[in-house]
Amino acid sequence: MNTWFTELQTHNVSLGLKMEDVLWHEKTPYQELAVLETEAYGRMLVLDGAIQTTASDEFVYHEMIAHVPLLLHSKPRKVAVIGGGDGGAIREILRHPGIEEAHLIEIDEKVMEASKRFFPEIAVGLEDDRAHIHFTDGIAWVKQAKDFDVILVDSTDPVGPAEGLFVPEFYQSIYDALSDGGIMVAQSESPFLEPDIIRRVMDGVSRSFPVTRLYLASVPTYPSGLWSFTLGAKNTLPAPRQVPLKTRYWTPDIQKSCFHLPGFVEELIR
Ligand code: SAM
Secondary structure, X not given: OOEEEEEEEEOOXXXXXXXXXXXXXXXXOOOEEEEEXXXXXXXXXXXXXXXXXXXXXXXXXXXXXXXXXHOOOOOOOEEEEEEOOOOHHHHHHOOOOOOOEEEEEEOOHHHHHHHHHHOHHHHHHHHOOOEEEEEOOHHHHHHHOOOEEEEEEEOXXXXXXXXXXXXXXXXXXXXXXXXXEXXXXXXOOOXXXXXXXXXXXXXXXXXXXXXXXXXXXXXXXXXXXXXXXXXXXXOOOOOOOOOOOOOOOOOHHHHHHOOOOXXXXXXXXX
C-alpha cells in the first residue's frame, strides 16, 4: 500500500504519514473517526482529519497532562478528565497512589470503543474499579460536578463539540467544581502555529484562577511538534511531591523544566 494520510494542520501546513492500513473508519454522531496503521508511528487515532494519538508517541501527552498537575496537588483523590476518550490520561492518573475516583467525561462513545479495540495499551485503565465513565457533554457535566481535586481538559481542537471547552465560562465552571487547593490543566495547542489559542486559554483560565502557568512538551505528531498545556490553580503552587512513577517522558527534572519557557513563548503570553 503506498497511500499517505495527510493532516492539514493549518491552511498552509500539513503532516504526511505513510499508511499501511485503514483499520476503522466511520462517521459517529459527533465526528469522523478513523484508526490507521502507519509505518512511522504505528496505530493512529484520527478525528475529523486531526491526529489525536499514536501508539508510538502517546506517552508524552498522556504523562504530561496527568503527572504535572497531580504532583502539584497535596493529596489528589478525586480527578476528572473531560474529553480523553482514548483513556490515556486515565491510565496515567491511576498510577498515582491515593486516587480514589477517576471520572472520564467523553461526548463520543465511539472513541472509547475504538480505543479499547485498537489501543488496548492506552485504554487499559478504563476497566479499573476507580474509573467512572460518563458519556455526555463535558460542558454540561462540569456545571453539576463538585469537590474534584484535579480536572484535566483533554479535548480536541476548539471546533465542533469542543468549542465550548475553550471559553472563560467553562473555566469558571471548572473552578467551581474544584475543591480548595484544586488544579486544572487544559491542552492548549502549539505555540508555533496557534499562538492565539494559547493567549485565549491563558486569558480565560486567569479570569477564574489566581495562578495560571503554561508548560510545554514535545509531541512529534501534533502540529509543529511543540505542545502547550495551561494550568490553573486555586492556590500558590508548592514544590512538586516526590512519587516514584514508571514513565517514559516525564521525569522529576521535566516536572520543573517544562515550566521554563522559550523566549518567544514567554513573549506571546506576556
Ligand atoms: N490528546 C488529544 C489531542 O490533543 O489531540 C485529544 C484526545 S481525546 C481523543 C479528545 C476527545 O474530546 C475526543 O474523543 C472528543 O470526542 C472529546 N470531546 C470533544 N468535545 C467534547 C465535549 N464537549 N465534551 C466531552 N468530550 C468532548
